[in-house]
Amino acid sequence: MVKNIDISLYLVTDSSLVPKGKTLAQVVEEAIEGGVTFVQLREKECDTREFIQKAIEIKKICKEHNVPFVINDRIDVALAVDADGVHLGQQDMTIEMAKSILGPNKIIGITAETNEQAIAAAKAGADYIGSLAIYPTSTKPRGEDFTGLGKEGLVSLLDSISEYDMKVVAIGGLNSSNLDDVVQYCNKNITKGKNLDGVAVVSAIIAAPDAKKASAELASIIAKIEKVNTKTLNAATPDYEIVKKVGEALYRIKANSPLIHTLTNFVVMNDTANATIEIGGSPCMAHALGEVEEFATIAGCVVINIGSLSAEWNDSFYLAGRAAEKAGTPVVFDPVAAGATHYRLKTCKSLLQSFKVTVLKGNAGEISAIAGFGGAASKGVDSTGTVDKPFELVSKLAQQLNTCVCMTGATDYISDGKKSISLHNGHEMLGNITGSGCTVGNLVGKFYYYYYNYYYYYNDDDDFIIYVYI
Ligand code: 3NM
Ligand code: MG
Incomplete structure (x- = not known):
């Protein structure tokens, strides 16, 4: 010792x-x-x-x-x-x-x-x-x-x-x-x-x-x-084993066409549904109070994106999240603009306490706000500024919420609380379109579904490998 x-x-x-x-x-x-x-x-x-x-x-x-x-x-x-x-x-x-x-x-x-x-x-x-x-x-x-x-x-x-x-x-x-x-x-x-x-x-x-x-x-x-324990994967020099896994993942998504139940905002609904189809999944964008529980129960994965937040949407998120937890369905939670208003932050915190979130995905501003860390601020839905200790932030939050935290940006930082990795996969053009982050949330859901419900795994060398490597 x-x-x-x-x-x-x-x-x-x-x-x-x-x-x-x-x-x-x-x-x-x-x-x-x-x-x-x-x-x-x-x-x-x-x-x-x-x-x-x-x-x-x-x-x-x-x-x-x-x-x-x-x-x-x-x-x-x-x-x-x-x-x-x-x-x-x-x-x-x-x-x-x-x-x-x-x-x-x-x-x-x-x-x-x-x-x-x-x-x-x-x-x-x-x-x-x-x-x-x-x-x-x-x-x-x-x-x-x-x-x-x-x-x-x-x-x-x-x-x-x-x-x-x-x-x-x-x-x-x-x-x-x-x-x-x-x-x-x-x-x-x-x-x-x-x-x-x-x-x-x-x-x-x-x-x-x-x-x-x-x-x-x-x-x-x-x-x-x-x-913190970190592993850095660089998209410029891809690890062949990981690329192979991504290929297998895509193949399986196409073969199984999982139902991805996405409760998301009006801005990206159409884009994320198309992204789901493109990658081989089957989109369901239902958010009516009367049906979200049923969909969440039969879906391969539930994606909750709070972008179009209102009192009624909040109830839908709650019902879908609870039903998913009960059915054992993984949930990807996207706390859009969590740091921008008190209402959003309060809602996110309350939802995170109400059901099991499998992957929490947000930009630096959103993740910092939820963690209660200073650092990255938000302007509306956009993250401004950077986080001082990104690995520490994501690993601590992952431990605290007992979930996998995925903080996106030019470099993504991902942690399950035990191991953390960063992915240098940003592209400047992503800043010119809306909804890329929300779409990633949806893709995370599909990848999560595909691999025996594992979004990441440890290989024989105990490396932390993540599938969303595109
Ligand atoms: N070992 P300073 S260098 C004790 O090369 C010691 O193994 C070294 O002193 C090695 O901080 C060193 O003044 C001293 O550079 C380092
Ligand atoms: Mg000596």
């Missing part, structure tokens, strides 16, 4: 970098006040007696602030001062040996210079790894030819150990001027669901004139790391 440690802002010490007039202990304390969550004592230039002395001093500060404290390389020093653990290098004692000496409760981290070393560390039960230096740094010189692991190497490292329960900190040459770029790059490019757990620095904090301020600045950038 990997320990539940917060390594988001990981400070590695180096007494030689402490500004004149200050002590290392003062700097560490300021840094913790500024947001450092983990401390490693790394002193390469002192003898054992002095190292232990420093360790006792720094441990005291860390204890007072409830921050874990580990020792670099020296297991004997860690034992002597009863530190929380050790950080090993590839030339130090092995993880297995360190574990046997320190026991199961101490934190063991290791520097992994390659993906292979990272995998080996995970298999040996390391709690976390530190990367190879992302950028060259004079704090730990590695020769003139060394160019650093780079952002690309970091993403490759994260992807390589995605299946293991081990944390990762990036280290080396990171500071407030380049960290944002690294974080954004990771958020965007990791493909296997494993993101950074934190960032480790030496000089950016130790050598700063104000360690508290420097730490706070770094912490605010680290807060942007998206902490």
